[in-house]
Amino acid sequence: MTVTTKRATFLPFSRPSIGEEEIHEVVECLRSGWITTGPRTERFEKEFAAYVGAQHAVALSSGTAALHCAYWALGLKRGDEIICPSLTWPATANMALALGAKVVFADVDRATRQMDPSSVRKLITRRTRAIVPVHFAGAPADLDALREIAGDRMTIIEDAAHAAGTEYKGRRIGSHGHTAIFSFHPIKDMTTGEGGMLTTDDEDLARRVRLFKFHGVSRDAWKAYGAASTARYDTVMMGFKYNLTDIASALGIHQLRKLDAFIARRIEIAERYLAGLADVPAVELPAAPPYPHRHAWHLFTILVENRDAFMARLREENVGSGLHFEAVHKMTLYGRRARKLPATEVVCARILSLPLFPGMTDEDVDDVIAAVRRVAG
Numbered sequence: 001m002t003v004t005t006k007r008a009t010f011l012p013f014s015r016p017s018i019g020e021e022e023i024h025e026v027v028e029c030l031r032s033g034w035i036t037t038g039p040r041t042e043r044f045e046k047e048f049a050a051y052v053g054a055q056h057a058v059a060l061s062s063g064t065a066a067l068h069c070a071y072w073a074l075g076l077k078r079g080d081e082i083i084c085p086s087l088t089w090p091a092t093a094n095m096a097l098a099l100g101a102k103v104v105f106a107d108v109d110r111a112t113r114q115m116d117p118s119s120v121r122k123l124i125t126r127r128t129r130a131i132v133p134v135h136f137a138g139a140p141a142d143l144d145a146l147r148e149i150a151g152d153r154m155t156i157i158e159d160a161a162h163a164a165g166t167e168y169k170g171r172r173i174g175s176h177g178h179t180a181i182f183s184f185h186p187i188k189d190m191t192t193g194e195g196g197m198l199t200t201d202d203e204d205l206a207r208r209v210r211l212f213k214f215h216g217v218s219r220d221a222w223k224a225y226g227a228a229s230t231a232r233y234d235t236v237m238m239g240f241k242y243n244l245t246d247i248a249s250a251l252g253i254h255q256l257r258k259l260d261a262f263i264a265r266r267i268e269i270a271e272r273y274l275a276g277l278a279d280v281p282a283v284e285l286p287a288a289p290p291y292p293h294r295h296a297w298h299l300f301t302i303l304v305e306n307r308d309a310f311m312a313r314l315r316e317e318n319v320g321s322g323l324h325f326e327a328v329h330k331m332t333l334y335g336r337r338a339r340k341l342p343a344t345e346v347v348c349a350r351i352l353s354l355p356l357f358p359g360m361t362d363e364d365v366d367d368v369i370a371a372v373r374r375v376a377g
């Protein structure tokens with residue numbers, strides 16, 4: 001059905017899907033007398049690890065905190081280099097910089113927007129410690145190609161902030177044998193308000209991250225306050241305060257149970273966009289990566305000329321949109337020594353994200369398609 005007039009009400013670019021189960025669990029948590037890290041967080045960690053197929057999951061206060069933990073656990077330090085895409089949120093780079101490492105930015109493939117392994121290969125030096133793919137928009141980066149480049153000398157840390165529920169070659173992100181980090185920010189496919197998770201198969205790494213995330217204190221506070229314990233504790237190393245609260249985990253437990261249904265609806269919406277915009281020459285649609293995968297459709301991005309004006313015109317049509325992302329290598333913090341990344345620069349100048357969340361109706365999607373077609377004129 002063709003929509004000929006603008007929407008009556010504003011459609012945001014994203015809105016979390018919070019149901020009665022989450023509300024009930026948060027209320028139960030509030031009534032329980034234990035609201036910070038405790039039994040609900042322990043349950044959330046176990047269920048998340050089982051869902052993604054990792055041996056260990058450590059719940060953290062954000063995806064950024066999870067990146068800091070992952071880079072720290074690798075022993076990243078001054079003189080080391082990591083390679084990540086510039087098409088990402090600054091956290092991917094900033095947390096390596098926080099440890100004194102140098103961030104080297106790789107280019108992306110313009111059509112799939114995933115980090116381009118051929119660009120990564122050219123940037124390897126003897127100082128490269130880690131390759132950090134971002135599973136952009138919820139599609140997987142090409143892990144096999146990157147693993148081949150990394151060999152035994154370099155580590156892969158997966159920035160899976162967009163990729164809870166994403167599959168690469170038949171297996172979920174988190175089960176590919178690398179440390180992976182996830183974000184539960186409200187626009188993500190599942191949310192805890194703010195929050196993150198680090199997954200790994202390395203028991204010792206998980207143990208060290210558990211210390212690092214809580215002042216190097218060698219026992220959990222909720223166990224220390226419990227009836228059968230002593231109040232004594234020790235700090236065995238320097239650490240931060242990155243624990244996730246039980247209030248947040250109460251949300252996460254139920255969001256995780258609904259994640260596959262959320263993704264199924266996101267796939268329907270994305271397919272409706274792909275069909276509805278296929279014949280608009282002014283709009284460059286995202287291409288599917290050429291290897292087997294399940295796309296979690298965190299974002300539906302398009303490329304257009306005059307992006308800022310396009311976004312303003314969409315807003316006049318009562319359609320929200322998002323900008324994911326500004327090129328990190330061009331930012332003030334990194335820009336002075338940046339090399340050129342031709343595909344990233346085109347993508348970041350033109351990219352915008354259309355509304356995509358499970359609560360959208362087909363009519364909402366058709367409104368967006370009609371608005372984009374009008375603006376693309």
Ligand SMILES: Cc1ncc(COP(=O)(O)O)c(C=O)c1O
Nearest residue numbers: 062063064089091161183184185
């Ligand atoms: C690619 C990417 N990495 C890392 C992060 C950081 O996650 P958080 O916002 O939970 O700290 C984000 C957040 O949006 C992201 O998009």
